[in-house]
Amino acid sequence: MRKLSVTALTFALVFFGIMILNHVPINLTVQKDKVLERLANMTFFESSSNNIVEEDGIQFKTVMSERILRIPPKEPEAKTQVQFGIQITNNTTNPRNFLLFAVLPEFFQANKQKVPQFGPVANSTSAPELSDFKLLMPGESVTFLVEGYFEWFKDGLQFAFMRKDATYWWYGNFESGTYSIKVIYENPYPAWDQASWGDGIISLMPKRKQPRNSYLPLKIIKIEDVWVGKILTPSIEFKLIQQKSEF
Numbered sequence: 001m002r003k004l005s006v007t008a009l010t011f012a013l014v015f016f017g018i019m020i021l022n023h024v025p026i027n028l029t030v031q032k033d034k035v036l037e038r039l040a041n042m043t044f045f046e047s048s049s050n051n052i053v054e055e056d057g058i059q060f061k062t063v064m065s066e067r068i069l070r071i072p073p074k075e076p077e078a079k080t081q082v083q084f085g086i087q088i089t090n091n092t093t094n095p096r097n098f099l100l101f102a103v104l105p106e107f108f109q110a111n112k113q114k115v116p117q118f119g120p121v122a123n124s125t126s127a128p129e130l131s132d133f134k135l136l137m138p139g140e141s142v143t144f145l146v147e148g149y150f151e152w153f154k155d156g157l158q159f160a161f162m163r164k165d166a167t168y169w170w171y172g173n174f175e176s177g178t179y180s181i182k183v184i185y186e187n188p189y190p191a192w193d194q195a196s197w198g199d200g201i202i203s204l205m206p207k208r209k210q211p212r213n214s215y216l217p218l219k220i221i222k223i224e225d226v227w228v229g230k231i232l233t234p235s236i237e238f239k240l241i242q243q244k245s246e247f
Contacts, residue, residue, distance in 0.1 A: 051236045055229065057092035062183055062233040063143060069240055071176060074152050082159070085145040086183050086233055090136035097135050097226040099192070100144040101128045101164050104184040107171050108235060115179070119169035126166040127195060130202040133223050144185075150174065150240070176242050180235035190228045194220035 051062040065083035072078040085103060090096050107115035134142050148161035158172030189206035202221060 051234045053231065053234055054091065055231065057090070058096070058227060059089040059091055060185065060231050060233050061087040061089070062181070062236045063087050063145070064181060064236055064238060065145070067236070067238040069150065069238060070243055071157060071174075071240055072150060072152065073243055079149040079151045081147060081149050083145050083147055084181060084183065085143065086185050086231075087141055087143045088136065088185075089141040090138055093138050095135055095137050095225075097133055097223055098142065099128060099132060099187045099226055100134055100142070101132045102186055103144065103146055104163065104169065105148070105159075105161065105171070106182045106184065106232070107159065107174075108180045108182070110178045110180075115171050115174070117169065117171050120163075120167035121169075122165075122167045124166050126164060127203040127205060128164075128192070130204065130221065132164070133192070133204075133226070174240060176240050178237055178239050180237045182235045183233045184230065185233070186230035187226060187228055188230075190226050191222070191224045192226060193222050 053060050063085055069080055069082060072080045084105060088098055106117070109115060136142060146161070146164070148159055150157060150159050152158075153170075153172070156173035157175065158170050159174065161169045161171075163169070191207040192204040193207050195203045195205040204221070204223065207222075
């Protein structure tokens with residue numbers, strides 16, 4: 001008797017559910033479909049943006065112009081140029097200044113082991129110029145690219161890179177295979193003042209390190225509210241492949 005009661009109750013609930021579904025408005029079903037579609041799109045955006053990191057509303061993205069690179073031949077002056085860097089997006093509601101000057105790559109093998117790094121070596125120093133500062137309005141982006149190259153040295157295939165501050169860096173050794181690159185971007189000073197002017201080039205120094213210069217104009221250029229911090233961007237993969245054989 002108890003089994004019959006449970007069965008009857010089950011049929012009643014199924015019948016009641018079918019009646020409700022048949023009377024659901026069409027526009028409500030459409031709204032449900034749109035919500036599901038939006039969720040699917042959000043998931044895709046997150047999964048396809050693993051080379052992006054965001055801090056306090058500022059988004060940093062690792063960029064590399066080419067992801068398949070040919071190893072240069074073992075000949076004098078033979079090099080493979082590489083462009084890499086970061087894309088910065090201001091997702092805040094306020095304008096922000098950024099110094100596009102100091103970036104440094106880090107390379108990793110397929111097994112996540114870091115490729116050895118050598119440097120810095122500097123014969124001179126270079127200060128930021130006015131053109132190295134970029135004001136980003138809310139929602140605006142800028143891409144900061146620098147160049148290095150793969151070249152054969154006595155010890156093997158290495159990557160050579162000179163920063164804008166005139167320091168030299170080397171990485172190696174490399175061989176054909178899959179690698180990944182991360183980019184370090186940093187700026188420790190929130191304010192910069194004009195340090196010199198000549199040949200149409202304006203150099204700037206951190207405000208607290210500003211040297212006394214009697215040749216500066218009475219009204220010097222000041223740049224304030226510059227983003228301060230140090231970011232290590234997520235890695236992106238690239239491949240080194242051998243040169244095609246010629247027959």
